[in-house]
Amino acid sequence: MGDNPPSSNLESAMQMLIKTFHKYSGKEGDKYTLSRGELKELLLEELGTYLGFRQACVLMYAVEKVMNDLDANNDGEVDFTEFIILMGALTVACNDFFLEGLN
Ligand SMILES: [Ca+2]
Numbered sequence: 001m002g003d004n005p006p007s008s009n010l011e012s013a014m015q016m017l018i019k020t021f022h023k024y025s026g027k028e029g030d031k032y033t034l035s036r037g038e039l040k041e042l043l044l045e046e047l048g049t050y051l052g053f054r055q056a057c058v059l060m061y062a063v064e065k066v067m068n069d070l071d072a073n074n075d076g077e078v079d080f081t082e083f084i085i086l087m088g089a090l091t092v093a094c095n096d097f098f099l100e101g102l103n
């Protein structure tokens with residue numbers, strides 16, 4: 001990766017996931033994991049506009065509910081692997097929504 005310009009949309013999407021994670025993970029506690037507060041801030045700031053207020057509230061509620069499942073190693077923090085699992089699940093939900101729009 002490094003500082004080279006991204007060669008594809010997918011590569012730049014991967015870089016953005018990594019950069020976004022570290023932008024928020026360093027704010028409090030462990031620099032390499034997201035606390036519950038950091039995770040909420042990340043989701044609100046990065047997805048809030050896209051989702052709109054109502055969906056953002058639903059998402060925050062969902063985060064509270066899934067935090068325990070998401071936190072696979074039970075340390076109360078979301079590491080990068082756990083974050084990617086959440087992003088994967090959210091992307092699947094977006095894809096379902098996208099497919100619905102095609103019908
Ligand atoms: Ca942190």
Ligand SMILES: [Ca+2]
Nearest residue numbers: 071073075077
């Ligand atoms: Ca964890």
